[in-house]
Amino acid sequence: MKRRTFINLFLGGSLVGTIGSFLYPVIRYLLPPKQSEAGVASVSAAKSGELAPNTSKIFKFGSTPGILINTQEGELRAFVAICTHLTCTVVYEGDSESLLCPCHNGRFDLSGNVISGPPPAPLEALEVKIVGEDIIVSRIS
Amino acid sequence: MKNLFQKLFAYFDSRLMLSTIGELAKKKTIPEHKHSFWYYFGGICLFLFIIQVITGILLLLYYKPTMDSAYESIQFIMSQVKFGWLIRSVHSWTANILIGAIFIHMFSAFFMKAYRPPRDLTWITGFFLLLLFMFFGFSGYLLPWNELSFFATRVGTDIAGTLPLIGKALKSFILGGPDVSGATITRFFWLHIAILPFFTLLFLGLHILLVQILGMSKPIGFPKAKVKEVPFFPNFILKDALGWMLILTLVGILCVFFPWELGKKADIFATTPLGIKPEWYFTFMFTTLKLVPAHFLFIEGELLAIFGFLIGGLIWLLVPYLDRKAAMEQKSPGFSLLGLIVLLYIIIMTALTYFHPNL
């Protein structure tokens, strides 16, 4: 093979390889990822009607757990579900209509205030809005 | 195969004058001398800009420009989108490398006195390109909406707000309100993907066209006979391409081993953390403002410094007309000294920001 042709082939081949190693990531990037949308600080916690009265649901709020409660009277409340004592995740107790931390039995009322137990501060409350079918929870602005 | 290629070429040639352009292109030469290494930097800037356009367009697919979603969309790109981490890190790293290359390109043109007429217009368009790219950097920096970028933007726009008469209105216009907010993200996004690209293409087009028409400037005192001229196609452009390959490798290594961090999401109610500073290419101005005494005679120190920069910028812009000696193809060491002082000032002030942050 002539030297010139070899060099040209070498150049062409390595050019194709380089372009390929750039095109591959770009094409993979363009294809839609599994989780279709970015998680947002305003999160759709549930669908309206999903929660029966006096029940709750834990949802993901950014990178922290949140808890959405449908009270006995049908009012929606939401809090950051992290106990202010030692950061365990709280649960809702229908019988006592309060939020309980299972670690040391810290108890919060439906405004997030501490009723009993070791927690030193109230739960962080979140804003709840109903937009169409979705219950949107966001940080209080 | 060759026949098909020839037919295609003939088709486009008859409509786009390809062969005429080809002839002109073959004539383009680059002078080769001991300083011609610096000629590469214009092409490097162009190459890096193209990378920014491509990665920017890709990021546009997943980025969301609102207070609630900006940070999260970047997090999404970094974690969920395939190779999102790569596209984002390339965009962030290349932005910084590009501005560095622009400074090198500008100073090499300055020291080689490439600004002397008839290349004064090239210099002027270049100056505006520097400004445009610094605005690109400033506007783009806010878009991930993390703690650092939020406060850096606030500090930067506060400085703009101190200008007499126009300061308050200017700051309000830039921010879209009294303070950095969701409206600011929208505005900066608008600037970053529409206004700045438009003007950049305009000025860049003019800049490159001028270089093609006027050819490369040779340093003063290099007679034509002594300097060898090499053809741009294919000699110089192959060497250009080699340089670009090295830069690509550098960017790749940076992105894999030093990925651009996500940071903490901006909280508009939080207090300013210690040690907030703008991106490195603004730090020389930032540190100047910190060091300047509070009052000089009856004028406020900061204001004096800002005016100093404005006047300095104006002088820098008009250097082609101020440097009479260079215009007459004579050595002008005075202006070389000026350039050296400016360069040293920028380097020292930038270094001070990082080595003595508590000034």
Place this chain on the structure above:
Amino acid sequence: MKKSISGLVIFLFFILFVPFHTLADGCIKCHKELENALKAPAEAFQMDVHQKYGLSCTSCHGGNPEQEDIDAKDDSFKGVPLRKDIPELCGSCHSDSLYMRKFNPNLRVDQMELYWTSQHGQLLKTGDIKVAVCTDCHGIHGILESSHPRSWIFPWNIPSTCGHCHSNKEYMKDYSISVYQAEDYKQSVHAHALLEKKDLSAPVCNDCHGNHGAAPPEVTSIGYVCRQCHPSASELFSESPHKEAFDELEISECEACHGNHKILPPSDEMLGTGEGAVCIECHDPESTAYKIATTIKDELDDFKSKMLNAENKLQRADKQGVEISEARFRLQEAHTTLIQVRNLTHSFSLDKIEEKIKEGTNVIAEVSEAGDSALKEAKFRKRGLIVATFFIFLLAIALLFKIKQIEKKIPQ
């Protein structure tokens, strides 16, 4: 001549200045002109809470404030009350609910009643005047409300108020109790919360001992006292076999393992049978309890190391630039489980503990998997870089050859 002029001056002084003073100032006015111990009460009283409600020196000491002659006798003047009479003196107002209602209807009126049930009150009745009376804790003339941060009885001042006597070896030498309570307390987790983190909900002397009816809680009731803030641990303890055993043996419940004043943050080393473990203080190596203790500790340690492992994986991936916030979120659940397990140790029930650990282990397995794939991703990126660099390198070499060829015009 001189005498009459000075007499005139004195006369004018009294004519001009005396009528302008009100009732309360009579005592204060004179005492302020005096020095040291006689001046101090007048000065301190300016800040006193009683003064704010319109009371004065005469309210406790009697006497006639309008009288200027200090030698004149006034039958109502009581002078400095004796220590043994102070509870009755303060109680004469503070136990009268009709009277107190005029000032603060919310204030309790049973302090004196409680005081007589306390150790201090009991000993005072026998004639011991070294014990604390009202003024020892509340102050004498500059008494501040208990909600005022500089009051001697504001929560974070209480250890030094009680410690004033109780930490004084000399003073306490006739009594058979320790003098290290305040010192011990200051090293405790409760003191850290109160004095350093300024958490006013943290317990201090009076929260466990009572304030006016102060007495150490009885052995069988310590668990109930701690339960006021630590309901979960206490409930678990009461349901466990330890409650009955401790009560029979008259071992003070929570105190046996956690101490009373020097309550330190509990560590996992208190479990099991190693150094620092509390279980081996009672249980022999051959007993079933000993085996259970060992098992609990081992399983807890195992759980913790799994969690640490998973956490490390995430950290390594994070350092290499891979995004792991989702996995960290999951790990938070495992952290909750760990805290629940630690609390469950008060039940001493292996079943309950193992069940909780299993829950947590499942979560950790998920996190660990996420960590593994994150580390794989990091490796993939490095490999991808090598591949891309390889091609670029080849291209660069090809370019070099081409450039050389063109420049030297290598013949074909």
